[in-house]
Amino acid sequence: MAGIDHAPPPFFKRGPAPLALLTFYIAVSLAIFVVDLRFKSLELMRQSVALVVDPVQRVAQMPGSLVDNLGQFLEGLQTLKRENDQLKHNQLSTAPNLQRLAHLEAENERLRQLLGVKEREKANGQVAHIMYTARDPFSRKVIVDKGQQANITPGQPAIDEAGIVGQVTRVFPFSAEVTLITDKDQVVPVQIVRNGQRSVLFGLGNGQLELRYIPANADVQEGDMLVTSGLDGVYLAGFPVAKVVKIERDSAYSFARIFCVPLAGVENFSELMILDPRQPLPPAPPEASARPNGPAGGKRVRKGN
C-alpha cells in the first residue's frame, strides 16, 4: 500500500512476448490433450494433480451431503420403520433361494469337476460409496470412495443390486473413476437370456444402450433380458445388464436398431459393489500363419522372411 499510483511496467525485464507465450501454452495444451487421449500415458500426472484436487473436491461436496443427511434425519421414524419392514420382508422372500444357492454352487462345482470343466469363478468384491458424478458433460462417470489404497485396479466391473453399472477406468490414491455402461461407446459383451444369442451392447451417451450388429431378421423381442456373456474376460458371465425396449427394423439396413435401458440404477446415487478382477483368460490359440490360398502367396511370404 505504498501509494495510489501503480508500479510502471518494467522497461528492461519484459519476459517473453505474449504471442510467444501463447504459442508455447497452446502447443503444450494440445500436446497433453493428444497424448492423454490417444496414448493414455499421463496417468501419473493426473494422479499427482488429483492428490491436490481430491481433498478440495471432498470438502466442496460436503454441503450437499450435509443437506442429504439433514433430509434423512428429518425423514422420520415412521418412514424408516416402513423401509426396515420392507427390507426384512424382501430378505425373507429371497431367503429360500439364497439358502439353496450355496448348496447348488457346491453341487455345480462337483459336477463340473466330474466333467473335467474349469470351475466357475466366484464373484467377490468390495462395497464402495459413490461420492459424486464427474462434471465432464461429455461423458458419464462417477467417482467412488475407494482407490489404490483398497487395491482397486482399472478394469474391475462395478454392479449394484440390479445389475452391471460400469467399469473402473481410472484409479487415484483414495478414489476411483467408474465409467457407466451408458457412456458413449462403452462396450459390454452380452447375450440374450431367452435364446442365448451373443452380441455387444454399446452405450449411447443419453442414458440408453444399443445392441449392435444383430441382423434385421434375428430373433430379438421387446422385453428381452440381456446378461453378460463373459467372453471379454472383464465381466463375469450371467449378470443382468439391460432390457430391450424398442426395435427398429428397416429393410434398407442389414442390421436392426435395438435400443435397451439399463437394469441397474446407473444414473442414481447409491452404493456400488466393485467386483474383484477376473482371472486372466487362457491365451487365444495362435492364428494359422499360412493361408490356404495358393502356392504363390506362400512363396511371397517365405521370400519376405
Add this chain to the structure above:
Amino acid sequence: MQPTFTSSRILLPVRPWFIYLTLIGAAVANCLPTAYWPGMPDWVALVLCFWSIRESRRAGMGWGFVLGLLMDVADGAVLGQHCFAYVLLAYTATSLSKRILWFPLVQQALQVLPLLLATQLMQALMRLLVGADLPGWGYLVGPFVATALWIPATFLLLLPQYQPVEQDPNRPI
C-alpha cells in the same frame, strides 16, 4: 486505476494475493455441488477473464494453464481441454483489455460474452473432434449467465479497492 477509463473515480492498487485468492476460490466454486445445476457459469473462466482484462501483468496465460489443468483433473475431462480454452481466453482478454475498459459496464459485459462463449465452444469442439456427443444446448447457457453476472462480479472483485484508508468526502477514492 479507475473502474472504467471514463470514470472519474480512482481505485486503490490491487493486492496481488486477492487476485490469486479469487482465482483459487473460483476453482473451488466450480467443484461445489451447484455445478450440476443447469446454466451454472464457469466461475474460473469468469474470474480469469476479469483479472486478465484488469491486471494482465499479474494474472494471465500462466494462471489459465494451471487452473485449466486443475479443472481437467477435477472434472474428469481429457487433460489439456480446459488448459487450451483458458489460455486462449486469457490471451484474448489481455489483448482486448485496453479497448474493453473504455466502455461502461453493460457494454463491457456484451464484449465479454463472445470470449466466454468461445471458451465453452472451444472445449465442445475439441471433444466433438475426438468423438463425443454435444451434451445439449444447456451447455451453452452458462456463458450467458456469466455475462449477466459481469456487473455484480466487477463490483465484488473491485470491492477491496473501493475501501480508502482514510475517508475524504472532497476526494472520492
